[in-house]
Amino acid sequence: MLEPPLSEAPTSFVQARDARRERRAFVGDNLVAAAGTWLAGLFGLLLQAGVSHHFSPAAYGQVFAVFTFVITLTQPAAGFSRMIAWRTSRELAVPPGGDTESAAILRTTNRRLFLTGTVVAVGFIATAQPLAGFLHVPAMYVTLGAVGVPFMLATSPLLAFLQGHQRWMPWSVLSAGIALSRIVFVVLFVIPFGAAGVLLGISVAAAVLYAVSLGMVWRRVDRGHRRVGWRGVWRFLIVSLASTVAVSVILGSDVFLVEHYFDRHSAGQFGAVAVTSRALLFAMGSVNSVLFPKVAARQASARSTRSVVGASLGLAFGGGALGLIVFTAASHVILRAFSGAAYEGAAGYIGWYALGMPLLAGVIMLSNTQQSLADLKLLWVLVPGTVLKPLLIVLFHQSLLMVSLMSDVAIGALLLALAARYLLGERHRDVGRVSDTRPTADGLTR
Numbered sequence: 001m002l003e004p005p006l007s008e009a010p011t012s013f014v015q016a017r018d019a020r021r022e023r024r025a026f027v028g029d030n031l032v033a034a035a036g037t038w039l040a041g042l043f044g045l046l047l048q049a050g051v052s053h054h055f056s057p058a059a060y061g062q063v064f065a066v067f068t069f070v071i072t073l074t075q076p077a078a079g080f081s082r083m084i085a086w087r088t089s090r091e092l093a094v095p096p097g098g099d100t101e102s103a104a105i106l107r108t109t110n111r112r113l114f115l116t117g118t119v120v121a122v123g124f125i126a127t128a129q130p131l132a133g134f135l136h137v138p139a140m141y142v143t144l145g146a147v148g149v150p151f152m153l154a155t156s157p158l159l160a161f162l163q164g165h166q167r168w169m170p171w172s173v174l175s176a177g178i179a180l181s182r183i184v185f186v187v188l189f190v191i192p193f194g195a196a197g198v199l200l201g202i203s204v205a206a207a208v209l210y211a212v213s214l215g216m217v218w219r220r221v222d223r224g225h226r227r228v229g230w231r232g233v234w235r236f237l238i239v240s241l242a243s244t245v246a247v248s249v250i251l252g253s254d255v256f257l258v259e260h261y262f263d264r265h266s267a268g269q270f271g272a273v274a275v276t277s278r279a280l281l282f283a284m285g286s287v288n289s290v291l292f293p294k295v296a297a298r299q300a301s302a303r304s305t306r307s308v309v310g311a312s313l314g315l316a317f318g319g320g321a322l323g324l325i326v327f328t329a330a331s332h333v334i335l336r337a338f339s340g341a342a343y344e345g346a347a348g349y350i351g352w353y354a355l356g357m358p359l360l361a362g363v364i365m366l367s368n369t370q371q372s373l374a375d376l377k378l379l380w381v382l383v384p385g386t387v388l389k390p391l392l393i394v395l396f397h398q399s400l401l402m403v404s405l406m407s408d409v410a411i412g413a414l415l416l417a418l419a420a421r422y423l424l425g426e427r428h429r430d431v432g433r434v435s436d437t438r439p440t441a442d443g444l445t446r
Helices: 006-054 057-074 076-094 100-126 129-134 139-147 148-164 166-194 196-222 234-261 264-300 305-327 331-338 341-346 350-371 377-396 400-436
Strands: none
Touching: 006 057, 006 166, 006 264, 006 331, 006 400, 057 100, 057 129, 057 139, 057 148, 057 234, 076 100, 076 148, 076 234, 076 331, 076 350, 100 129, 100 139, 100 148, 100 196, 129 139, 129 234, 139 148, 139 196, 148 166, 148 196, 148 264, 166 196, 166 305, 234 264, 234 350, 234 377, 234 400, 264 305, 264 331, 264 341, 264 350, 264 400, 305 331, 305 350, 305 400, 331 341, 331 350, 350 377, 350 400, 377 400
16 A cells, blocks of 8 residues: 655645634634724614714705715725735735735826816806706715715725735724714814715815725835836726626615605605614624635735635624614614614514525625636626516615515526636636646656
């Protein structure tokens, strides 16, 4: 009986030790990132509770509709952000492990996003009247929300640079700081300006956070003066932007359509449900943030991602089941505590709406994982997934419960499609990895 070479035992020991170290690092990074994400979610809930308790459902619905419009408008920046995190992670994972090219891309991206945001903001201020007519809000609300657009667009890539370096402590501090600064400035401006002060405070907070974030990475950005090579990232950028638009539409289209189809009181109640339920999505945000650079690094070194993706999806599915149970059983208590008694009419559907948020987190995980491969074929899943939710709501909006169920159906369908594509892709790559390590005629592996 042949015995394995003695060199195999030390190799196996080293591999097992490295695997344990990676698991500990994955858990530790998730805990640090979760601290910042959960604090941000808590601050966001406190802001929502303060605003909804202070204003009527109709006024709250108007403010939330404009805020959601601005967030949806600035979400494409997340596509550029993932490009920065992806490029940085891969650059650091491959020897010699520098970040020169990533810093150059960040510098160019930051400047162009800020200029683009400025042009967009001016455009929406100029067309505030027709936009206000569609959303059924005062034109001043649209103007105040648009002021923060350049800063929201340009801040996201700065945070992504920290994410790509896996510097989770400053990343967590900034994530929590974004939500905390909104509370501070909203409180300052609500007193003299009323409901309009909410949007003004959010825009001012965005400007302050942009300055702070730029200061944290300025030394790296300042040395990124080399010529940017976009050829190696354009495929990833297209897929990333498509994914960002898909998630943005899924997250925000229901709020716009409810504001359009339903009365102001019902739309305000639905807005409170959306904000409260998104706490579950924010809670999963730390897992998404940690998962993405680790997946990018593993794929750069031709290693399997199944274990980290599976663990992350397990958390998402568990969160979905828990959200449905808790938000259904304690619907009245949750709405009364975070929004006020005037919003308890939404207790009948908040559990079903909450179910979709962790499932959407799973969609983001699978989408981000497959984005790292920069495969344009992913668009065949993302593009139909983008239009499915608004299409279903336009066809079936007899009640807000029906709107919530259509949201779950659309998110679930996209999740299943992405999961099937991921598993088939991993199986194909497993075959490739086995063939690459097969011994050749001279006894060496290829």
